[in-house]
Amino acid sequence: MNFGRREKIGLGFFLLCYLTAVYWVWTRSSPLIRERPVTIRIAHWQIEAGPPDGIDAIIRRYEALHPRVKVEQQLIPGIVYKQWLRSNLAGGTGADIIEWGPWIEGVRDVPARYFEPITAALALPNPYNGGTPLEGVPWQQTFKDGLGGQRTDSPDPGEIFGVTLCEVSVRLFCNRELLREVTGSTRIPQTFDDMRRIFGQLDAYNLRSGRQPVMALAGAKDNNEWLQEYLLMGVTMGLNFTLDDPGSLFLANRQILAAYLEGRWNFRRPEVKAGFELMREIGRHMKPGFQQLSRDEATREFMHGDALFIFTGTWDATSLRRLASFTIDALRFPQPTKDDPVVGRYTIGRFADGGGVTAMAMHLNKASPHKAETLDFMRFMTSMQGSQLFTDGSGWLPATLGVKIPPEIVSFLSPQDGYALCQPYSIIGSNATMQFSRNMHLLTGEHGSVDKFTAALDEVMPEAVRSDLQSELRSLLMTIRTQDGRTIAHAQLSGAAVAGRNHAVLREVMECGETISEATALQMRCQLEQTAPTK
Amino acid sequence: MFAGGARRACGKGKIFQHARVFGASTPLPRSAFLLLAGWLWLVRTVWAHEPDLTQVWKNLADSQNTTAQAMLASLPPDGSRARLLATAVVQMAHQPVTEEMLRSAEADLVVVAQGDDEVAALAGYLRARLYQVHFQKTDYTRAAELYRELARRQPQNHWARLGLMKLGLLTLFALPEPAEPVARLRAVEALLPAIAEPALQRDLNLQLGRAAVLYERPVEETLVYLKAVDRVGGLVGLVAEDLVSQLGELSLRAGRPADAKVYFQRFLRDFPTNNRSFNVEQKLARIAEREHAAGQGGGP
Structure with missing residues (x-):
């Protein structure tokens, strides 16, 4: 082979360029994939004042720690959240991290x-908890409730799908100046009787003031429902304990639904009717037509000084405090006691008002193209540092242990000093909730009554409850079906190396969880068959 | 000069006919081309991650079913049973799954199940799972038959034992026979020795306890199952919490407050942040009241 000088130079130059390029790729741009910039998205419906600021603070800090990861926050209004969730997930365009809650009607199958x-x-x-008191603690145990709510809401009893950002409780927010004007003092109500007394004083105030009547409670469908759930749960606590056959001191929705179909409780039970009586009494202290209004209207009513109290969750607290021109006190709602004339005989003691359960659950989208980065952000978000940023920015209680609580929200903390067993009957399933809400006017309307309401519920609830239990069963079966492939895959990847041993552990955990889910599904199927309406 | 040299070299090998680069009319000299080709082969060998079955399983374990399916399709067919098993699992995991795909998966599993190795046992187990949970219309009787058959063929295999455990679930809650609840419980208890593995025996005992509650058996009977679960341990999450609170509450119902106290105290110690804590504390307070009353009465 005879090369001329120019050919040799050309070939040499070509090889040099090639080798330089190879050197560059192997040494300067390696590892290729791991270093590539990525964008992850977090979507939620908490568009109240506070949470977006808290999440922004987390994002800024995380991006500073990981410059190649960009995090975008998507604020989706609650009114369209369900549709947004369904269409984006089905279309494969869902965010990497998504907020979800089991009470949202019609999306129970999503997890x-x-x-x-x-x-x-x-x-x-x-x-991210390294160097803190939570160093070395399993992630799950760094949450105040050990993610108890997530385990309860999981479609698969053996798996956890979400991590939480905050702790919520329900509170009675009071316009302190207005309270002084109405009652002559700023003494806050301690008992339910005190509340009744203030309702009476307010009637007198309205007569003498000559101004537009001030309502005791800011009224809206949402606020009314939260208050009713709270009161109903307390009155039926004793009844609920009688349904706890396994002795777990806890009841899942499916157990309450099955117990209803088995005829072990109904809406005509004296405890339940007493609860409705109390709900009707309370409803009279909201403005007429409140069932047609949303929570924003209730907030507006309270802000204008047209209502003395507003009953809501601590999720509204930051909005209220930032917007109000008066002093707001956050009180624990005074619970009826055993001497209460309406519900006293069914009361077994104090019941929980939200403390100890964490919320605002964020989930990892199965289709996320950046699962490792997303999971890493979820870890940071719920670490002590991330949670502190969230709390300071949002004014919401943290879900993570050890986070310093700002003094202005200390009153949102609820000690675990009340019974907690299950959900109130009004929110045990999508259809049951819908029917409860649809017929509410028969209880709280001007011509409504407890008897009219219970008669209507008796009519529609058997079908609604059955449908809810069927829906729970479908979701559970769907989860079980997806487990088989994963279990087998972990078994195939098991081995003596570290990764192989991890897969073996995962296989065993999944097998155990799957067995529990299957037994639950088979039991639900059994209960549905045994209680099927005769044709 | 370069072009002329190359042309001369070109006549010496057929390979040079394809060695024109970048659309230029000048072919590379043979040695340069071979060097480049060798280099590229080396790079490819070092860097290229040929998909193999392990990658398919990794994707399935990660719920990336579509990727697993695409990866499996890109593998050259090798006619192995392992490959056929992966094909069946991918079909079962595919969304949306159709009855036709499941039938096709079953046909593959029947082939893979011919043998007495691990893969055969897995295939036999999965075939029963198709009838138990995957087909649109489940057939518990057929699933039970297949679990029994697998246990007969490979009694020492994990998948056969897991199948026996599933058979236990079906017997407790779904199969028409035995009809009597007590007979169901006894039939399932009889499966426990063959299941052999402690973790699987624990899981079945847990479900025996659940069934005993459902069939309203005496509390003492439920406690026997739950204590057997507790002896093995290793449960995680909500189930572990349920177990301890159940042991406490059922002991109390069975008239054994001293036992109940031990379990309730364990619950508070092991699950301090659980929101059932108040319920448990109230139970303990009531036990203490009774103890106090019994102490004041002077009698046992």
């Missing part, structure tokens, strides 16, 4: 279909 269980990751320490 099983679209979210990734993170149980295994939760069993390991959160690296």
Whole structure:
């Protein structure tokens, strides 16, 4: 082979360029994928004042720690959240991290279909807690409730799908100046009787003031429902304990639904009717037509000084405090006691008002193209540092242990000093909730009554409850079906190496969880068959 | 000069006919081309991650079913049973799944199940799962038959034992026979020795306890099952909490407050942040009241 000088130079130059390029790729741009910039998105409906600021603070800090990761916050109004969730997840355009709650009607199947269980990751320490009192603590145990709510709401009893950002409780927010004007003092109500007394004083105030009547409670469908759930739960606590056959001191919705179909409770039970009586009494202190109004209207009414109290969750607290021109006190709602003339005989003691359960659950989208980065952000978000940023920015209580609570929200903390067993009957399933709400006017309307309401519920609830239990069963089966492939895959990847041993552990955990889910599904199927209406 | 040299070299090998680069009319000299080709082969060998079955399983474990399916399709067919098993699992995991796909998966599993190795046991187990949970219309009787058959063929295999455990669930809650609840419980208890693995025996005992409650058996009977679960341990999450509170509450119902006290105290110690704590504390307070009353009465 005879090369001329120019050919040799050309070939040499070509090889040099090639080798330089190879050197560059292997040494300067490696590792290729891990270093590439990525964008992850977090979507939620908490568009009240506060949470977006808190999440922004987390994002800014995280992006500073990880410059190649960009995090975008998507604020989706609650009114369209359900539609947004369904269409984006079905279309494969859902955010990487998505807020979800089991009470949202018609999306109960979403975790099983679209979210990734993170149980295994939760069993390991959160690296972002290094150097804090939570160092080395399994991630799951760094949450105040050990993610108890997430485990309860999981479509698969063996898996956890979400991590939480905050702790919520329900509070009675009071316009202190207006209270002084109405009652002549700023003494806050301590008992339910005190509340009744203030309702009476307010009637007198309205007569003498000559101004537009001030309502005792800011009225809206949402606020009314929250208050009713709260009161109904307290009155039926004793009844609920009688339904706890397994002795778990806890009841899942499916157990309450099955107990209803088995005829073990109904809306005509004296405890339940007493609860309705109390709900009707309270409803009379909201403005007429409140069932047609949303929570924004109630907030507006309270802000204008047209209502003395507003009953809502601590999720509204930041908005209220930022917008109000008067002093707001956050009170624990005075609970009826055993000597209460309406519900006293059914009361077994104090019941929980939200403390100890964490919320604002964020889920990992199964279809996320950046699962590792997303999970890492979820770890940071719920670490002591991330949670502190969220709390300071949002004015919401943190879900993570050890976070300093700002003095202005200390009153939102609820000590665990009340019974907590299950959900109130008004929110045990999508259809049951819908029917409860649809017929509410028969209880709280001007011509309504407890008897009219219970008669209407008796008519529609058997079908609604059955449908809810069927829906629970479908979701559970859907989860079980997806488990088989994963269990087999973990078995195939098991081995003597570290990764192989991890897969073996995961297989065993999944087998155990799947067995529990299957037994639950079979029991539900049994209960549905045994209580099927005769044709 | 370069072009002329190359042309001369070109006549010496057929390979050079394809060695024109960048659309230029000048072919590379043979040695340069071979060097480049060798280099590229080396790079490819070092860097290229050929998909293999392990990658398919990894994607399935990560719920990336579509990727797993695409990866499996890109693998050259090798006619192995392991490959056929992966095909069946991918079909079962595919969304949306159709009855036709499940039938096709079953046909693959029947083939894979011919043998007495691990893969055969897995295939036998999965085939029963198709009838128990995957087909639109479940057939518990057929699933039970397949679980029994697998246990007969490979009694020492994990998947056969897991199948026996599933058979236990079906017997407790779904199969028409035995009809009597007590007979169901006894039939399932009889499966426990063959299941052999402690973790699986624990899981079945847990479900025996659940069934005993459902069939309103005496509390003492439920406690026997739950204590067997507790002896093995290793449960995680909500189930672990349920177990301890159940042991406490059922002991109390069975008239054994001293036992109940031990379990309730354990609950508070092991699950301090659980929102059932108040319920448990009230139970303990009531036990203490009774103890106090019994102490004041002077009698046992």
